[in-house]
Amino acid sequence: MARYVTSSRQNRYRSIQVLVLAAAVFITACGIAGTQRPGKAGSSTEAPKYVFYFIGDGMGVAQVKLADAVLDDGETLEMISFPVSGMAATQAENRYITGSAAAGTALATGHKTTIGTIAKSSDHSTDFTSVAEMAREKGMRVGIVSNVSIDHATPACFYAHADSRKMYPEIAVQMASSGFDYFGGGYAFGDLDDGKPLGKLVEVMKDSGYTVIQGREALSKAVSGRKYWVFGSYDGSGALDYAIDRDDGSLTLADFTKHGIRLLENDRGFFMMVEGGKIDWACHANDAATVAHEVVDFDGAIEQALEFYRRHPDETLIVVTADHECGGLALGYADKAYESDIGILRYQKLSAQDFTAKVSQWVERKNVTFPMALDSASVYFGLGNIQLDSALALSPEEKKALRDAYAESMNADNGGQAYGKGDPLTVMLVTLLNHKAGVGWTTGAHTAVPVPVFAIGNGAHEFCGVYDNTDVAKKIIDIARLSEER
Ligand SMILES: [Zn+2]
The missing domain is CATH 1.20.120 (Four Helix Bundle (Hemerythrin (Met), subunit A))
Structure with a gap:
C-alpha cells in the first residue's frame, strides 16, 4: 500500500486527507450513538429526564489509569468506555490550585468562587443556585450521595450555601430545608448547639419530613415517594470505610446509587449527584493502592447508573468528572x-x-x-x-x-x-x-492539572473538548433545561 508522494501538490493533498481523517476520528469519538444533543426548546427532541453527576474527588487522569492496576486482566473501568470525553480546568477564583469547596461550587453552580466558600459569591453576598436546586424547582426528584460525611464540601455545594466549608452545623441543617428527596452515604456530625452531636440533626431532619435510617436492611425497605437520609456504618469523621478495608456486607457507594435510582425514579425525572470522596483522602496520604481501589469502587457506582441508562438511553445523561487532582500522581518514578x-x-x-x-x-x-x-x-x-x-x-x-x-x-x-x-x-x-x-507523588496537597470528563447519553457530546469546570455545570443546565434563563 506504500505510495510515495513526489510533489508538493501531492503533499498538500496528503495533508488535507490527514486533516479530514483526523476530523472524522474526532467527530466519531465525540458523536457516536448515545450522545446526541437534544433539540433546543421548541423542537420535538426531549431534554434528558434522568441526570447523573458523578464527582471523583481528587480523581485526575493518572488516578483513573492507576485503577487498572487492581482490576483483573481484561477488565476496564466503565467510565473510560463512555463515548465522549473532555477535560476541565479547575482553578479557583483566588487560587491557582483549588480546593473542594471552590471546585464543588464551580461544578454545582457554574460560578467561580474563593477557596472554602460553599455555593456563594466570593464576597459572600450572593447565593449561587446549584443544578440540584434547579432540578428540584423543575419538579424533578433530587438525590445527593457521598461516601464521606454528607455535610462535606462537595455534597454541601449542591444543597447548602455557607461562607465556609467548616460551618458544618449550618451546612448540615440545610439538608433539612433543601426539600431534596434522598441523602445517602456518610453521616454528618452537625453539632446543633445542644451538646448532642447526633441527636438534634436527626430530629431536625425528621421534623422536616425525612425518614432517617441506617444500614442495608433499612435501605432495602425504603419506599419510593418518601424523603430519606440514609447512612452506612461510618467512622469518626462520618465517612464510610475505604473500599480496600471494607467488611463484606457494608453499604457501598454502588448500593447507595442503586437504591437512589429505585427511590428517585418517577415520571418527572430525577437528578442525582454521587461523590467518590475518599479518592482524595487516599491521594493526600500518597497511598496509591488505596486510591486504585477507591476509583474502582466509584466506578461500581457509575456501573449502576449505566445499567439504568441502558434501560432509558434516550432519557438519561451521565456525566463523570472530578473537582481537582490530588497528590501530583505520576505513573513513572x-x-x-x-x-x-x-x-x-x-x-x-x-x-x-x-x-x-x-x-x-x-x-x-x-x-x-x-x-x-x-x-x-x-x-x-x-x-x-x-x-x-x-x-x-x-x-x-x-x-x-x-x-x-x-x-x-x-x-x-x-x-x-x-x-x-x-x-x-x-x-x-x-x-x-x-x-x-513505578508510581510517584509530588505533593500531599492538590494540584492544578485539568481533570477528565466522561459522558454518555442524551446531550453527552456537548462534553467533548477542553473547557472550564464552571462549563460542566452550565452544560448540564443547558442540556437538561434546568433554568429558564439559559
Ligand atoms: Zn483534598
Whole structure:
C-alpha cells in the first residue's frame, strides 16, 4: 500500500486527507450513538429526564489509569468506555490550585468562587443556585450521595450555601430545608448547639419530613415517594470505610446509587449527584493502592447508573468528572526510569490509615519486634515476598530504612499518632511499594492539572473538548433545561 508522494501538490493533498481523517476520528469519538444533543426548546427532541453527576474527588487522569492496576486482566473501568470525553480546568477564583469547596461550587453552580466558600459569591453576598436546586424547582426528584460525611464540601455545594466549608452545623441543617428527596452515604456530625452531636440533626431532619435510617436492611425497605437520609456504618469523621478495608456486607457507594435510582425514579425525572470522596483522602496520604481501589469502587457506582441508562438511553445523561487532582500522581518514578510494575499494588491489602491503626496498637502493647513487623510488611504489602513477584524484593538498604522507620514508630511520641504527617513505618512501607510499582507523588496537597470528563447519553457530546469546570455545570443546565434563563 506504500505510495510515495513526489510533489508538493501531492503533499498538500496528503495533508488535507490527514486533516479530514483526523476530523472524522474526532467527530466519531465525540458523536457516536448515545450522545446526541437534544433539540433546543421548541423542537420535538426531549431534554434528558434522568441526570447523573458523578464527582471523583481528587480523581485526575493518572488516578483513573492507576485503577487498572487492581482490576483483573481484561477488565476496564466503565467510565473510560463512555463515548465522549473532555477535560476541565479547575482553578479557583483566588487560587491557582483549588480546593473542594471552590471546585464543588464551580461544578454545582457554574460560578467561580474563593477557596472554602460553599455555593456563594466570593464576597459572600450572593447565593449561587446549584443544578440540584434547579432540578428540584423543575419538579424533578433530587438525590445527593457521598461516601464521606454528607455535610462535606462537595455534597454541601449542591444543597447548602455557607461562607465556609467548616460551618458544618449550618451546612448540615440545610439538608433539612433543601426539600431534596434522598441523602445517602456518610453521616454528618452537625453539632446543633445542644451538646448532642447526633441527636438534634436527626430530629431536625425528621421534623422536616425525612425518614432517617441506617444500614442495608433499612435501605432495602425504603419506599419510593418518601424523603430519606440514609447512612452506612461510618467512622469518626462520618465517612464510610475505604473500599480496600471494607467488611463484606457494608453499604457501598454502588448500593447507595442503586437504591437512589429505585427511590428517585418517577415520571418527572430525577437528578442525582454521587461523590467518590475518599479518592482524595487516599491521594493526600500518597497511598496509591488505596486510591486504585477507591476509583474502582466509584466506578461500581457509575456501573449502576449505566445499567439504568441502558434501560432509558434516550432519557438519561451521565456525566463523570472530578473537582481537582490530588497528590501530583505520576505513573513513572525516577529510580525505575522506563520500568513499571504497577500490578504489584494488588498485594497491598489495607489502607495506610488502617495499617497506622495497627502500628498504634503495637506501640501500646510493646510486643511487636522488627522481624514481626517485617512479616506484616509481607502480609499486608507483599514487600519482601519474591514468590509473589520478584519486584517485591527488599534490598539491604530498604530493610535498613524499614528498621529505622520501625524504631521511630515504636517511639511512643511518634508511633501511629501523627497520621497527618504519617506514621513513619506506614509511610515507609507505602512509599517503598509505590516506588517499586513505578508510581510517584509530588505533593500531599492538590494540584492544578485539568481533570477528565466522561459522558454518555442524551446531550453527552456537548462534553467533548477542553473547557472550564464552571462549563460542566452550565452544560448540564443547558442540556437538561434546568433554568429558564439559559
Ligand atoms: Zn483534598
